[in-house]
Amino acid sequence: MSQTVYLPSPPTQPAPGASALLQADEFVAPAWLAWWYRLAALRPPVGRVATLRERERIRRSRLASILLAVQLVLIEGPVIPVVANAPNGHLVLPWLVGCIGALFVAFYCNKCGWLTLAGLLMVASIEVTVSIKILTVPGGISLGYLPQFDILIQPILISVALLAPWSAFVVAGLNIGFVLFALVAAPHAPDLVAALHNPAQVGDIFAVPIMGQLLAAFFGWIIVHNLLEALKRASQAEQVAALEHAIAESRAQTEARNQQLESGIQAIVWTIQRVSNRRERERIQLAPDHELWPIAQQLNRFLDRYQGARADAVVLEQVRQICNRWANEIHQARMERRAWRLPLSAPHTPLDVVIMALLAQTEHLQPGAGKPVGQDPSFPERPPSDR
Numbered sequence: 001m002s003q004t005v006y007l008p009s010p011p012t013q014p015a016p017g018a019s020a021l022l023q024a025d026e027f028v029a030p031a032w033l034a035w036w037y038r039l040a041a042l043r044p045p046v047g048r049v050a051t052l053r054e055r056e057r058i059r060r061s062r063l064a065s066i067l068l069a070v071q072l073v074l075i076e077g078p079v080i081p082v083v084a085n086a087p088n089g090h091l092v093l094p095w096l097v098g099c100i101g102a103l104f105v106a107f108y109c110n111k112c113g114w115l116t117l118a119g120l121l122m123v124a125s126i127e128v129t130v131s132i133k134i135l136t137v138p139g140g141i142s143l144g145y146l147p148q149f150d151i152l153i154q155p156i157l158i159s160v161a162l163l164a165p166w167s168a169f170v171v172a173g174l175n176i177g178f179v180l181f182a183l184v185a186a187p188h189a190p191d192l193v194a195a196l197h198n199p200a201q202v203g204d205i206f207a208v209p210i211m212g213q214l215l216a217a218f219f220g221w222i223i224v225h226n227l228l229e230a231l232k233r234a235s236q237a238e239q240v241a242a243l244e245h246a247i248a249e250s251r252a253q254t255e256a257r258n259q260q261l262e263s264g265i266q267a268i269v270w271t272i273q274r275v276s277n278r279r280e281r282e283r284i285q286l287a288p289d290h291e292l293w294p295i296a297q298q299l300n301r302f303l304d305r306y307q308g309a310r311a312d313a314v315v316l317e318q319v320r321q322i323c324n325r326w327a328n329e330i331h332q333a334r335m336e337r338r339a340w341r342l343p344l345s346a347p348h349t350p351l352d353v354v355i356m357a358l359l360a361q362t363e364h365l366q367p368g369a370g371k372p373v374g375q376d377p378s379f380p381e382r383p384p385s386d387r
Contacts, residue, residue, distance in 0.1 A: 027058060040065035042113055052235040056228070057115060064110045064118055064162050071122060072103050076129065088136040095132045099125035119162035123155040123171060131178060135186055142189035149179055149209035153216045160220035165228065172217035179209045257291065264292035268299060275303055318349050 027044040029037055042061040044050055050058065076099065083092050106121040130151045137145055152175040160168035183206060188196070195201040267284055274282040283303060284296040333340035 029062075036065060036069070037062050040068070040107055040111055042111070052232060052239075055235065056231070057113065060115050060162055061110055061113070064106075064115060064122070067158060067161070068103060068107055068110065068118075068122065071126070072100065076100055076103070076125070079129075083133070087138045088133070091136045092129070092133050096129055099129050116163060119159060122158050122162065126155045126158070127152070127171075127174070127178075134182055140187035140189040141182060141192055143191045143195060145189075146192075146205065146209070149175075149182075150212060152178070152209075153212060156213065156216045157220055160217070160224050165221045165224045168217040168220045168224075172213040175213045176210050179213070180206075261291055264290055264296070268292070268296065271303075272299075275306070281307070315349055319351055322349070322351055 027050075028034075041064070042058050044058055045054060076096065080093070080096065080100075083089050083096050086092065102121045102125045106118040106125075109115075109118040109121065130148065134141060134145060134148050156168050156171050156175070159171045183196070192205075195205055264286055267286070271282050271284045283300050286293045286296045290296070330340045
């Protein structure tokens, strides 16, 4: 009975991918807010982990979608009736409607991923609306209109949140230039003219709006800058952990594969040695998912052919021996001037048919003839030939 070598593949548990170490739910939002993100913001990548740049863009896009909704619904939308009834409404209202249209364009840009353009449109909509409103006030700018300069802080916060952090200083610089222009060259009401000529008040009139712009830009920049650095470090730490896990997983898979190859090679060598030691029926059996399974199948076919060749060689050797003995018997019978006798061949040789036919012919020619005394039992008697 043949013995087989069965080596299944080493069992491996599917290890979690590198993405399993990262936050799988970092973009999950409450149901009441998720629909709005799907409608107005960038969508997270599907089937893979977002890169640091993609995370930042998605964060900015979602924040922009919320700011756009707040600016459109809670700020500029409710202002339409107020501006329409204002003394300078006929001048400000067209600009306000144009800025609202720009916000709808910003919605589209934000959804398409053009975040910088969306942020610029949001900043420009507030800047233009507030500037037109302040410069077109009937009778000139009065002391009561000075708090309107504080609205210009909104574009700074939007720019630092949606654009590069340093853009807050650019917007603040533009706002300070507008404040200086409004306080120096724009039409003024009598109360503001008197305050500007009063040394006790003129410093506060210039310093309060300018300092507000500078403080908003500085604190906005430093907060967002530190936040982005923290997010970058956290993302790098997650990526390093994912890379270490991927390397460890790859090393484990390599070791398992090497072990599988080593065991398969040992099985092949052992089987070949057994076959060479005349255990011809030995075969290699590996699992179909084994790395060496195709090679094992080819070797098994080769061993089958080798076994058949060896069996044919044995039969050929038996035939050769029978032919030699037969030739010797014929030669000996000729020398002794007697009838030569047929040899009995080994079973399952091609000469079986020939010898059986000759034996049948002998029995037909001499029915009931017995064997001579002293006859070699391996050679039946052949009838005497005619002389």
